[in-house]
Amino acid sequence: MTRRPRPRKERGRSRVGERFEAEVGPVAHGGHCIVRLPEPESRVVFTRHCLPGERVVVEITEGTDGDRFWRGDAVSVLEPSPDRVPAPCPVSGPGLCGGCDFQHVAVSAQRGLKAAVVAEQLRRLAGLDVDVTVEAVPGDVEGLHWRTRMQWAHTPDGRRGLRAHRSRRVVPVDDCLIAAPDAREPVTDVTVTEQVLDHSFTVSGDGFWQVHPGAATTLVSTVLDVLAPQPGEKVLDLYAGVGLFAAFLGDAVGDGTRVVAIEADRAASGHSKGNLAHHRGAVVECGPVEKVLASAYDEPFDLVVLDPPREGAKRAVVEQVVDRAPRAVAYVACDPAALARDVAIFAEHGYRLETLRAFDLFPMTHHVECVALLTRN
Template sequence: MTTTPAAPASLAVGDVVTLDVGAVAHGGFCVARHEGRVVFVRHTLPGERVNAQVTEAREGQRFVRADCVEVLRASPHRVTPPCPYAGPGLCGGCDFQHATLAHQRELKSSVVREQFARLAKQDIQVAVEALPGDHEGLGWRTRVEFAVDDSGRAGLRGSRSHDIVPVETCLIADPRILATGVLTHDWSGDSAVDVAAPSEGEAVVVSVPSGEQDAPVVTEHVVAQTFSGTFEVSARGFWQVHPGAAATFVDTVTGMLEPRAGETALDLYAGVGLFAAALAERVGESGKVVAVESDAGAVASAAGNLAAYPSVAVVRARVDDAFGVPRASRSGPTRQRAQRQRKLRRHPLVPLRADLVVLDPPRTGAGRDVTAQVAALEPRAIAYVACDPSALARDSAFLAAAGYELAELRAFDAFPMTHHVECIALFTRTAP
């Protein structure tokens, strides 16, 4: 006699359920189950027993989301969050203020391991390393974008929400950001306000009205063990927000790749040229570095930042376009789009062979087509800088299929108190 599994229990937004909390999940949640239904719970830790209130429940979905509202059995790693806005229904910027800093890093290590086991079928061991430049995980964020509510107050958004939580402080923000008075000023008429605290000079405040607005340029100094340089970047452009990140990542990438004089290197998703500059110094004038970036502002900054290196060429293009990879539309290409795809050609400055490649893609990762094109260059080494471990694990599988093995992996706590973790991976050829 066969039995039909019971249907998962029906849960609605607002319901409070008692849960025994399991492992941490990617995204700042832990996993629990309630009568057959998976529950992703924020503000809790593995091993706890809690009462949780459902915050998201959609018909037909096999899981719901919830916030811990009462701890019945606490983890030994639980602490009182230092920030009054870190809690259910409040600011969504931090995920783990209720855990010790050491345990936060253990949780992030678990997430990286789980993503590689699930998506790349690889059993890896990695410990998340601290970066210099923050105090107990606080005061590190040198760039913050605040949302503005209908009353003109600057605040931060709730978790998975467009709701704005007015705040009087942000403990992970660099103190120079708060010293600008951004949280007490009336920003009526603006939709957001960005504040950047660069390594040189005072913090810069840029309000964002509904239209486009030019942002001032700030100066960032990078003093690493293997490289030092100065970079100009828009106050609203991309730059590593942790003060210890840029130098640490440059040292890690160049240490993994070990660039040699005369080599050809490709820096993909190059931003304002941080890795391209470090590579150029190592390959010298007899070598070649091609930096590919799509953002117009970043490309303009990179051209200035890299002007002193005659071996560097800066290419403004999407990385897939630079390789000549067609972009299929979600609904299938139209005839005109198909014609454009057939005319798409590899950018003339992108080499057919390269000794080294740096991949520093956005959160979505490089993807199957780009990793295939990178492998076709037959580099002796690839350094992949990833802000999302799931995208890195997925792309690791693609690279493995193309003949590149994961030779080294390091992870850094570049975003303390949040679920985010930065990984840098080295891939080397398994066979010619």
């Protein structure tokens, strides 16, 4: 018997294109602010290209009568914020390139918005009141010219460009202002060498590597600082990539001390073996972290580094980490909501958030990188 697909529930007439005058509320996670439309609409509109406290005209870009919330763009600013600046990029704005969220915001104020988002996520999801400061990182020029890798799209007539927000439509871009002068496109079947302090790392041309030139050094230095590794301590590096953190932690705990690096990506794991070959105690394991930990390395570790993808580590991995009873965990997070959720899970098992640092590794966008130190109560 063939099962028929369930018919999609009608949500009512589209409100796309309608405009409303409104006051902008607080910043929200995702590069937009919250606008609450009064009666009779009574909707929350997640609105881009605006700032808290401004009075704007919002044009609805997604939404129907039946939706709980709508999305929109501030197409006219009636009362601007003192933090508003002219966007340096000519293709930044409503309906244009979706690569940047905050080109209309002074760089220092961008960091304030990101700090507010991190603090709100920790308060809402982990029940913690944390003072957050987003720190500048060397390697950009007032938030521009930092992105060392660029993935371009192309228009039907072959022009180079980037996609509009939440769209497949390509906006032609002659000069992306956040791209570094020597930015390169990901290339398969080649390797590149990245230098961090006194270590060099082999990386696939299309593999993961931080795109801000100051990112790797900043994150390594911060992880070493918060963990304060001691000679002889055993290290577990999860979502280890090409072995960035494992290499430096291996130096700190001493040659021959056990350092286990687990990474699911086969190419990255292969490079990790070469990058960690100098350390006699290094073990590199290829496989999904939750599956590897469920069947191997069931032993005490003193230190753990977590550097998961955007969705975070999640409960299965967090509970396997605390089962190894580390004295300290350094959690490197690119998504504050996933971080806050996982911090709450750690708290269930007796680990508290002791230190949090946040870094502006993605200026002009809403993205922010955090390093959290979790220790046993």
